[in-house]
Amino acid sequence: MDFFDQLPQAALDFMDGRKLDEVECIVADLSGIARGKAMPAAKFATQKHFYLPNSIFLQSINGDWVDDADAPFTEPDMVLVPDFTTASAAPWTADCTLQVIHDVFDQKGDLMPVAPRNVLKRVVDLYHQQGWDPIVAPEMEFFLVARNTDPNQPIEPPIGRSGRRAAQRQAYSMSAVDEYGPIIDDIYDFAEAQGLEIDGILQEGGAGQIEMNLRHGDPVKLADEMFYFKRLIREAALRHDCFATFMAKPIQDEPGSAMHIHHSVVDLKTGENIFSDADGAETEAFHHFIAGLQNHLASTIAIHAPYVNSYRRYVRDFAAPINLEWGRDNRTTGLRVPISGPEARRIENRLPGMDVNPYLSIAASLACGYLGLMERREPRAEYVGDAYASAEGIPGTLASALDLLQCADQMQEVLGRDFCRTYIQVKRTENDAFLQVISPWEREHLLLNV
Structure with missing residues (x-):
């Protein structure tokens, strides 16, 4: 898979001699909960980015949704781009799985200002x-x-x-x-x-x-x-x-x-x-x-x-x-x-x-x-x-x-x-x-x- 040459050594060591089965594409929401999607590794290898609705940053810890008066609740998609430097094993799973933290952009290509990782990058x-x-x-x-x-x-x-x-x-x-x-x-x-x-x-x-x-x-x-x-x-x-x-x-x-x-x-x-x-x-x-x-x-x-x-x-x-x-x-x-x-x-x-x-x-x-x-x-x-x-x-x-x-x-x-x-x-x-x-x-x- 083409992205293997971008992976940290620890991820390569984890996969040594094993077939990568699944990749978890994740971001942290406001509470720090991992949100995202899992997909077969072969499918992940064919895509450059993925989509998630912006509502993941409008959800409370108890599952309620917030209506942002300045941004009506229409749930537009955000663009998620993998940061391969973060690729890391999920060693508790039954198969060979990697986690990858993604950067979050809007559809214009700008960093989403509400994404917690982007807030830290801004500072x-x-x-x-x-x-x-x-x-x-x-x-x-x-x-x-x-x-x-x-x-x-x-x-x-x-x-x-x-x-x-x-x-x-x-x-x-x-x-x-x-x-x-x-x-x-x-x-x-x-x-x-x-x-x-x-x-x-x-x-x-x-x-x-x-x-x-x-x-x-x-x-x-x-x-x-x-x-x-x-x-x-x-x-x-x-x-x-x-x-x-x-x-x-x-x-x-x-x-x-x-x-x-x-x-x-x-x-x-x-x-x-x-x-x-x-x-x-x-x-x-x-x-x-x-x-x-x-x-x-x-x-x-x-x-x-x-x-x-x-x-x-x-x-x-x-x-x-x-x-x-x-x-x-x-x-x-x-x-x-x-x-x-x-x-x-x-x-x-x-x-x-x-x-x-x-x-x-x-x-x-x-x-x-x-x-x-x-x-x-x-x-x-x-x-x-x-x-x-x-x-x-x-x-x-x-x-x-x-x-x-x-x-x-x-x-x-x-x-x-x-x-x-x-x-x-x-x-x-x-x-x-x-x-x-x-x-x-x-x-x-x-x-x-x-």
Whole structure:
């Protein structure tokens, strides 16, 4: 097949000696769900592009459709063009299958502004226009949980190899990781087959909660990898009769799951980190980037915390930041500067939850830093001590977060106004649907008492 010479080596290694049976043509929707179509490999080889309706970006997480007043709901087709650099194995399938992420264009040949991967590319291009190359390193936290087929029942930790349920408050315990070692083994095997690199895996503080660190690199490539990782982790868990969930707060009284993003910026000409000067000291650009996060991050919380459940993670003294303070090696601040040498000086945004669309969350975080670099303002003084005692500074509900994004003119200009308009409409639809649901708490405490 003619496209084989465009495939990454890992994909070629996966197919070595095997006949390619199927190709999955996929894109990420606003929620980060893989949408697309699968086709026989022979059919895929004869086509240069494919079509999907633009309505995939107008669908809420609960399956409702949004009517965009500025674009009547006629469902015109978009043009999908394969990005062969993203071709990756689907090693959990019974046959030899590849996944390929596609670029999304309108019928005039312009990039679709609402497609999450295009939103991230737009922000990265703004950096490139200034002679900068943004670098990110994401962390992924998720829970392994017992199968839950009844949404009315609470989620429980999984049964480990000892026959007992996973225990909480066992952060960094190797024994806790070993409890579900076979799942971890499959995650490693799937990642190797897909050519994805894992920096490390550890036990987090929650029962059955795992953190996985990825190497630093290009934002679009890392977002592609996180998009793939979510799928492969779910598949690995299903092989062992449990679920993997990326909900921000799946279990009551347990910590939530975050997607921390580490940021640095490199000069395209010199290859040097612009956060450090020739003597290794912090630069003005470093402080401007922090100021951008402090001044604009609140307006993007609706992207970093995209569901009503996301705000259950922001609990004081519960392993999640609730503020926009910054500090050196201080995990109580929303913005942390980790210990590093000058060449690796970076800023960690600890606000995003793991339920985010990785393309959009990375784009929004980089957009804040970009605005800071352009505005050249100074951040507030470094916070020393327990920042949980500080003012929270972030919205507490999805509705209030969407209000902030709707009023954020500069942020909409950076992310794209068409994207922001559609995103806000979809998320308001989801929030309205949630408000129609009566919870067990309401029935328990209000039914006979009010």
